[in-house]
Amino acid sequence: MHMIKQITIKQRRSKRVARIRSVIRGTEKRPRLVIFRSHTGLYGQLVDDGKRKTLGSARQKGTNSASGVLLGDSIAALCKEKKVKQLVFDRGGYKYHGVIKQIAEAVRKGGVIL
Numbered sequence: 001m002h003m004i005k006q007i008t009i010k011q012r013r014s015k016r017v018a019r020i021r022s023v024i025r026g027t028e029k030r031p032r033l034v035i036f037r038s039h040t041g042l043y044g045q046l047v048d049d050g051k052r053k054t055l056g057s058a059r060q061k062g063t064n065s066a067s068g069v070l071l072g073d074s075i076a077a078l079c080k081e082k083k084v085k086q087l088v089f090d091r092g093g094y095k096y097h098g099v100i101k102q103i104a105e106a107v108r109k110g111g112v113i114l
Contacts, residue, residue, distance in 0.1 A: 016093035025049045026088050033075065033087040033107070033114070035100060042067055042099065044075045046084065055082055068102030075103070076110020086113045 026032025026049045036043040042063060046055040056078045060071040079087065087107070094100050108114055 013093040020090060020093065024088050024090050026090075029084075030086045030088055031055055031084060032090050034090045035092045035094065035103060037063060037092070037094060037099065039063070042071045042103070044071055044103065046075075046078065046082065046087070055084075063099060065099055065102045068099040069106045072103040072106020073110060076107050076112050079107075079110070079112045084112070089114045 024032060026047050028048050028050060031046040031048050034045045034047055040061065040063070042060045043057065045057040048055055058071055058074040058078055060067045060074065089104055091100050104114055
């Protein structure tokens, strides 16, 4: 009898992340906005892949849509501080709906092109 190996949710997400990252690259003028969603909060980072540096990051407690809007606003403020006008959006292997979509829309309302 052959055993079938089950693929966990984490493994499926890490495959999606690798597939997305093979295509998306951030530069100094157009950094990559990386989103991470944990059970307790939302995180966003601006990454320059050319220099392999994190330009800035933001964290918001809570995982609901209101927290997503607040995180998007703080990322937009961070972009103004760093004089960044465009970003490459890396949704981190998550579906583009709900909180992830709220973050992206809030960043766009802040005047940053995604």
